[in-house]
Structures are given as structure tokens and as C-alpha cells.
Amino acid sequence: xxxxxxxxxxxxxxxxxxxxxxxxxxxxxxxxxxxxxxxxxxxxxxxxxxxxxxxxxxxxxxxxxxxxxxxxxxxxxxxxxxxxxxxxxxxxxxxxxxxxxxxxxxxxxxxxxxxxxxxxxxxxxxxxxxxxxxxxxxxxxxxxxxxxxxxxxxxxxxxxxxxxxxxxxxxxxxxxxxxxxxxxxxxxxxxxxxxxxxxxxxxxxxxxxxxxxxxxxxxxxxxxxxxxxxxxxxxxxxxxxxxxxxxxxxxxxxxxxxxxxxxxxxxxxxxxxxxxxxxxxxxxxxxxxxxxxxxxxxxxxxxxxxxxxxxxxxxxxxxxxxxxxxxxxxxxxxxxxxxxxxxxxxxxxxxxxxxxxxxxxxxxxxxxxxxxxxxxxxxxxxxxxxxxxxxxxxxxxxxxxxxx
Numbered sequence: 001x002x003x004x005x006x007x008x009x010x011x012x013x014x015x016x017x018x019x020x021x022x023x024x025x026x027x028x029x030x031x032x033x034x035x036x037x038x039x040x041x042x043x044x045x046x047x048x049x050x051x052x053x054x055x056x057x058x059x060x061x062x063x064x065x066x067x068x069x070x071x072x073x074x075x076x077x078x079x080x081x082x083x084x085x086x087x088x089x090x091x092x093x094x095x096x097x098x099x100x101x102x103x104x105x106x107x108x109x110x111x112x113x114x115x116x117x118x119x120x121x122x123x124x125x126x127x128x129x130x131x132x133x134x135x136x137x138x139x140x141x142x143x144x145x146x147x148x149x150x151x152x153x154x155x156x157x158x159x160x161x162x163x164x165x166x167x168x169x170x171x172x173x174x175x176x177x178x179x180x181x182x183x184x185x186x187x188x189x190x191x192x193x194x195x196x197x198x199x200x201x202x203x204x205x206x207x208x209x210x211x212x213x214x215x216x217x218x219x220x221x222x223x224x225x226x227x228x229x230x231x232x233x234x235x236x237x238x239x240x241x242x243x244x245x246x247x248x249x250x251x252x253x254x255x256x257x258x259x260x261x262x263x264x265x266x267x268x269x270x271x272x273x274x275x276x277x278x279x280x281x282x283x284x285x286x287x288x289x290x291x292x293x294x295x296x297x298x299x300x301x302x303x304x305x306x307x308x309x310x311x312x313x314x315x316x317x318x319x320x321x322x323x324x325x326x327x328x329x330x331x332x333x334x335x336x337x338x339x340x341x342x343x344x345x346x347x348x349x350x351x352x353x354x355x356x357x358x359x360x361x362x363x364x365x366x367x368x369x370x371x372x373x374x375x376x377x378x379x380x381x382x383x384x385x386x387x388x389x390x391x392x393x394x395x396x397x398x399x400x401x402x403x404x
Contacts, residue, residue: 021388037154038147040165045172046139049182060132071134071183079122079185080130081106086123108278114188115139115223115274137185145191152195155202166323169291170196175304177321190227193220196236204259205242207252213259217267225275229367232264241348245341293375294356298397316356 050061059066082097086088091098097106118140122133150168153159172191181188197220200213217279221228239260243253268275295301296316303315305325332342355361362375 033152034161037150037161037165037168040048040162041146041150041168041172042143044165044169046143049139049171050144055087060135060402066135066183075113075183075185076131076134079119080127081129082110082114082119083123083130087127100245105277105281108281111225111274111278111289113186115225118144118183119185134185138182138188140174141185141188141192142177142182143361145177145188145195146198148192149195151398152198152202155199170321170324173321175307189220189223190231192299193228194234197231198238200263201235201239201242201260204239204263205246205256206265206402207255207259210259210263213263214267214270217264218270221268221271221275223246225271225278230365233365237348237352241344243342245338293359293362298357300381301357355374 053059053066054061056062056064058064080261081090081097081314085094092103092106094110095105095107097104100106100109116137118137121136121140122130125133145266146168149171150164153164153167154161177188177191183190196216200216203209203213217232220231239257243256246253248256301316305318305320307325331337332346334342355365366375395396
């Protein structure tokens, strides 16, 4: 006698079972294919960064010290404070610590210096090796930024996965990341925030996944409010460009704006328990003397966009890999792209670059606070696509906390 059909057999008629299996296999193959580009971008970025440290013989691959200046005196001690907090050895708690000044609240210091999710690696190693974990935060965050950028590029135009992976790596290895942010763990999260917000922009334009867009905004702002503010302004530029280049109705544009505004507002409100204490502490911090903005000559400005340049003393650092520059330059000549699209991206890029050179727009990019020190110290540019995003600088010196 034939056996009774199982529950699975009864669910699908016999002729349909093979097609269901094929669909399942097809979904698995597509899923693994989607991971190739981000994985390539991550591996190339991390390998290139670590290879440079090996070649220089810098910690942890040599005897040359890496923890100098702010990293040794601020970032590593803050990560040790996080280690103490998690392991029950802190002189205080998440809300208050006795190890800052004569005792002060700790929540805003956590948000300012430890918001990068990779900073929690510090609690997984022995306390004596927290500096090693702080180093690991840099390549991991840069690799994550490259991977997320690869995903975002795929939403703009699918293309071969390996091309998107290479372009994502050129973003993760851009000049700002290598020269300025490589030793500042919390600011590096802004490198991840920009493509995340770009994905949120695309979801709002498509009219779907509003909760997902809101969570991406919140994740960007949970990492570090100052870098997230800059990345959010850049995302607004991206939104304006995408609205101008899409063939859609005025009603659809208004709906997309509404979805983006509500997602951004809700996402930022979710971070209010961290954002508000940090904002109040920043306002109460002792201000430092802000230097007047003195734009560099135009030839020096454009020289800062070339790879293998590192200009000290009030100079911009906008460079990406040569591949990214070549593709961006050829974009205007690519007749396969609509003329309006090329024109809008070109004009937007020129305006953003020009905004770095004028005091009023510099003031806006820095969150309406005159930056202390080099006003060009934190600019970055994208890889392979026509957009740029602005410099970052803490407006009140060292920030809310002072540590011994």
C-alpha cells in the first residue's frame, strides 16, 4: 500500500514541487550574488588599509606608535572607560562618572566618543589591549562603509557586482577616511551614515519601507550626531538631485518629500535620549577660539582632489582613487545617460564644491558653528558618482568631556 502523503507533500501538488524547489534555489543564488559586491568592497578596503600599516611598520604590525595626540589622550581612555563600565569596574555608571574632571555626566561623552557600534569591540578584549580594539574599529568601519556604499550604488544602477564592489572600496578608502578619520573612531561612523541615508532616500522615493528608512536614519544618528548632521545635509542634496532627475509627477515628488521628512524627523527623535544630553553638554562646554575662514587658492583646492596628495595646514582632502575620478569625469560625456541627469548631477557637484570656499556656506556645513582649527580638515568625496559631502569639525574644541 502506498504511504500516506506527508504534510509537505499535501501542501503542493506533485507537478508543482520541482518548480517550488527551483524558485527556492533561485532565491538563494540571487541572495548570495547580492552579497558578492559588498563582501568584495569590505575585503579590499580592510586589506588595503592594513597593508599600508604593515608597510609602515605601525602598531599593531610594528613598533611605530599609532596612539598619538587625541587618540592616546582621549579615544583610548574613553574606550577603557566603556570596558570598565561593562565589566563593573567603573567609578560611576552610564549617567555619571567620577573619572572626568571633578565628576560629570557620562551619557553625552558616550554619545560623542563611543557611539560607533564597532567601539563595543573594546569590551571583548583584555583591558590592557583596548588600544588594539580601537585600532580594529578603523578598518572595520571603513570596510562597512564600503560595503554599504556598494549596496547603495546597486540601488542607483545594478551593474556588475565586481564593479560596484571596486567603487565601494574607493569610497571606503577616500582621502578623508585615510588622512583625518582613520584615528577618530566616532567620526568614521559618518562614512557609513552617508550611504545608509542614501538607501533611505531611495526607499522614500519608491514609496516603500518607511519604517526601514526611519531606522536607517536613527542608526546614522546613534553613531555620532555631528557626523550624522553632515551626512544628513548631504542626503538632502541627494534627495533634491534624485527628485529633479526622476520622471514623476509633482504629487509624487511631494509625497516623497513628506516621506523623507517624516522618516528623518522620526529617526532623529528616536536618538533624543542621547542627542539631547550631548547637545546641552556641547552648549555648556568652554568654547575655544575659532579661526577665521581663509579659503585656499583655487589650484590648491583642486589639487586636494588628486590621489596620493596629503596637504597640511588648512588644505582640503577630497581625493578618491583614480578610478573614481575617471568615472566621475566621464559621466558628463556618457550619452547613454539622459542629458538632464548629467546636467543636474554636474551642477549639484559644482555647487557643493563651491560651498566649501565661501564663509556663509562653510558656516552652514559646520552646523552653524564656526569651526576651530583647519576648516578643510574633514571634507570627503564619494567614489565613482557625482556628489561630495562636507567637512566635519567639533565646534567647541574637545567636546563635552575632559579626561585625565
